[in-house]
Amino acid sequence: MRPFEYSRAGNVSEAGALAGRFIAGGTNLLDLMKLEVETPEKLVDITRLPLREIEETVDGGLRIGALVTNSDLAAEPRIRRDYEVLSRALLAGASGQLRNKATTGGNLLQRTRCSYFYETSQPCNKREPGSGCGAIGGFNRIHAILGTSEKCIATHPSDMAVAMRLLDAVVETLKADGSSREIPVGEFYRLPGETPQIESVLDQGELITAVRLPKPLQGEHRYRKVRDRASYAFALVSVAAVVRMDGGRIAEARLAFGGLAHMPWRDAAVEAALIGQAPSMALFDKAADILLAEAKGQGENDFKIPLARRTLKAVLADATKGA
Structure with missing residues (x-):
C-alpha cells in the first residue's frame, strides 16, 4: 500500500x-x-458524520443515511415489513462480518470484481483507460451479457443496488461547493461505452448523504440470487421482483437484475409485457425474450443467457403462485 x-x-x-x-x-x-x-x-x-439515521418521509417512504450499515438496514423492522425485497437483497450480499461494516453509500459505489481489474499486470480499460479489456477473449465467466461495449464487459457487484433500482430509490448528495442534488438510482450509474472508468454521475468530491425510498410497494417481494456458493459469492444472475395480482391477472410488475450488466439492470418493456396478463410459463418466456433480445455472451459466460431466462421464470412463477 x-x-x-x-x-x-x-x-x-x-x-x-x-x-x-x-x-x-x-x-x-x-x-x-x-x-x-x-x-x-x-x-x-x-x-463520524451524522448519517446513520433511518427516518420516515412526508410521502410515506424512508430516508436512509449513507452510513447506515448493511446489517442494520436489513434488520430494520420497517425495511423488513415494507421493503422486503431490499432486506432479502442485503442479506444475500457478502458475509455477516462485511455487512456489519459496509455502508449504504459505499455499497452503491462498489467496484467490479473482474479479475482483470484487480490484477494490475493485466490490461483493463476501467483501471487504466486505453490499455484494453483482457476479459474480452479471456476469462469472462462472471461478466456481462447486456449493456456492454468493446471497451468493457464488467458487471456491477452490488445486491443492494439491484433492489434500490427496483424500488426507484433516489440518491441524495452534497457537492464540494455546498450545493445538493437528488439522483434517481436509474440515472446514477453509467454504461461503459467509451469511458468505462467513469462509473457514476457523481462529481469529484460529491458525497452521498442519504438514499430515499418512495412509499412501499404492494405485492409479493422476491429476490433470487444464483451464485457459485451460497455462503459467500457474487451473483452470476440475480432477480429482484415485486408483483401485485388483481383478479387473477398481473396488475403491477417490477423487475431488476444483477450479474447481467455494468449496472443494476431494468427494462420497462419486460414489465409492460406482464401487465394485465394471466400468469403462465408462455408469458414468462415472452418476458425473458424481451429481456434477452440483445444479450451477448463472450464465450465462457454464454451460460448466463439461459440461466437468466430460467431464473426470471422461476421468480415470476413463485411471485404469482397464488393466482
Whole structure:
C-alpha cells in the first residue's frame, strides 16, 4: 500500500472541501488500495458524520443515511415489513462480518470484481483507460451479457443496488461547493461505452448523504440470487421482483437484475409485457425474450443467457403462485 494523507471530516459540509477520497466501511476500497488498483493520495474519513439515521418521509417512504450499515438496514423492522425485497437483497450480499461494516453509500459505489481489474499486470480499460479489456477473449465467466461495449464487459457487484433500482430509490448528495442534488438510482450509474472508468454521475468530491425510498410497494417481494456458493459469492444472475395480482391477472410488475450488466439492470418493456396478463410459463418466456433480445455472451459466460431466462421464470412463477 502506498503512503497517503488521512483526515477526518468534522461535519458534512466540510467533507467535500477536504478534497480526498471518502472512506467509511472500507470493505472494498482498502482491498483495492492493498493491491494498488487504487492509489488515492488522500483519504477523508466520514465515519463520524451524522448519517446513520433511518427516518420516515412526508410521502410515506424512508430516508436512509449513507452510513447506515448493511446489517442494520436489513434488520430494520420497517425495511423488513415494507421493503422486503431490499432486506432479502442485503442479506444475500457478502458475509455477516462485511455487512456489519459496509455502508449504504459505499455499497452503491462498489467496484467490479473482474479479475482483470484487480490484477494490475493485466490490461483493463476501467483501471487504466486505453490499455484494453483482457476479459474480452479471456476469462469472462462472471461478466456481462447486456449493456456492454468493446471497451468493457464488467458487471456491477452490488445486491443492494439491484433492489434500490427496483424500488426507484433516489440518491441524495452534497457537492464540494455546498450545493445538493437528488439522483434517481436509474440515472446514477453509467454504461461503459467509451469511458468505462467513469462509473457514476457523481462529481469529484460529491458525497452521498442519504438514499430515499418512495412509499412501499404492494405485492409479493422476491429476490433470487444464483451464485457459485451460497455462503459467500457474487451473483452470476440475480432477480429482484415485486408483483401485485388483481383478479387473477398481473396488475403491477417490477423487475431488476444483477450479474447481467455494468449496472443494476431494468427494462420497462419486460414489465409492460406482464401487465394485465394471466400468469403462465408462455408469458414468462415472452418476458425473458424481451429481456434477452440483445444479450451477448463472450464465450465462457454464454451460460448466463439461459440461466437468466430460467431464473426470471422461476421468480415470476413463485411471485404469482397464488393466482
